[in-house]
Amino acid sequence: MIDIHERKTAEESLLRFTRNLEQRVADEVGARLAAEEQLRQAQKLEAIGGLTGGVAHDFNNLLQVIAGNLHLLARHEPDNPNVQRRVSASIAAVERGAKLSSQLLAFARRQPLSPAVCGPRQIFEGLGELLQRALGETIQINVRVADDAWRVHVDRNQLENAILNLAINARDAMSGEGTIGLSAENIALDRPFCEGKGIVAGDYLRVTVTDAGLGMSSQVLAQAFEPFFTTKADGHGTGLGLSMVFGFVKQSGGHIEIYSVVGEGTRVQLYFPRSLGPLPDETPVHAPQQRGGHETILVVEDNEAVRISAVELLREEGYQVLTASNGDTAMQMLLEGVAVDLIFTDVVMPGLIKSSDLAAWAKVQEPAVAVLFTSGHTRDIISRNHQLSPDTHLLSKPYGPQALTRMVRTVLND
Secondary structure (H helix, E strand, C coil), X not given: CCCCHHHHHHHHHHHHHHHHHHHHHHHHHHHHHHHHHHHHHHHHHHHHHHHHHHHHHHHHHHHHHHHHHHHHHHHHCCCCHHHHHHHHHHHHHHHHHHHHHHHHHHHCCCCCECCEEECHHHHHHHHHHXXXXXXXXXXXXXEEECCCCCEEXXXXXXXXXXXXXXXXXXXXXCCCXXXXXXXXXXXXXXXXXXXXXCCCCEEEEEEEEXXXXXXXXXXXXXXXXXXXXXXXXXXXXXXXXXXXXXXHHHHCCCEEEEEEECCCEEEEEEEEEEECCCCCCCCXXXXXXXXXXCCEEEEECCCHHHHHHHHHHHHHCCCEEEEECCHHHHHHHHHCCCCCCEEEEECCCCCCCCHHHHHHHHHCCCCCCEEEEEECCCCXXXXXXXXXXXXXCEEECCCCHHHHHHHHHHHHXX
């Protein structure tokens, strides 16, 4: 006798509202948990980065002392085959140590980058011969690049290293035989895809490396980017390859994802923001090569052993060399009228005057004084977000006599 239709409708509406509210609460809780996990990962990465940066600076200084003295020993004993053999083996060990330090800095997103606008086609073409030589004749490389592939603003050398690392991993996953796919295509990422990934929606270039190898289980996939984690046998990998790629991509404002199925293969996708800038002019300038010179160089270095070896290497090339143990002493010498053609300075030093202050002084002189920085870790003193400006010259430690001579001449000739 009573019409309960409105009551039933209200109850159903309330039930739907309750269910929607429960789902929204569950979604919010899930999003919050995901955000907290990302925050923990970011904090862990920041802690590792801080530790890595401090260790890298001191470690690379030690390597520089060893490398500098080894090169000098080799020069002083040119006719002693035993000395040359042992020096070569020792320098190779120094280079492996330097590579390890560089990979750690890359993972921690603290390596100095020199980004420039480049296109995927020129990157793949430049990599072709190196990839084939590194991977071997039993590996086929299938390259596919869209005709209208967008340009990106990245450090080209580091991107090439990242692709090479991924290709070597793909080769190992296929036991040295098979086909590796390498592609680049345009893609527009929407907001839902970018949520929680540290990137914004927009146009991206997607670089993909695929293989038909063993694949990875979900447990292995979850640890793939962790430093020193590797599934390879002892002596066949440091576990820093993917970590380095991860750090470089993130430092470049991009994103990386791995899809893998056990027994079917793996697909690694790198996303880089599209650049609207023009490609730089890459016309080679054929300048006459000079080993050394007669110019005056002020070496500013707080580590005495590093300073001594650098001075001796430069003097052997014919340069006039002055020294300062820190930025304060160097600035005092310059303000007192000491004339120099180049300031060769460590980036991280004690004292009130920083290396960036020396560079600022040098830039306003008439004529401007050339500056060459050197460091095992810049700590963003001469860079912004670890990205070097085009007019900043950096020689990373440890360096050898050829790299030092070449860089000094390049800066002086600019």
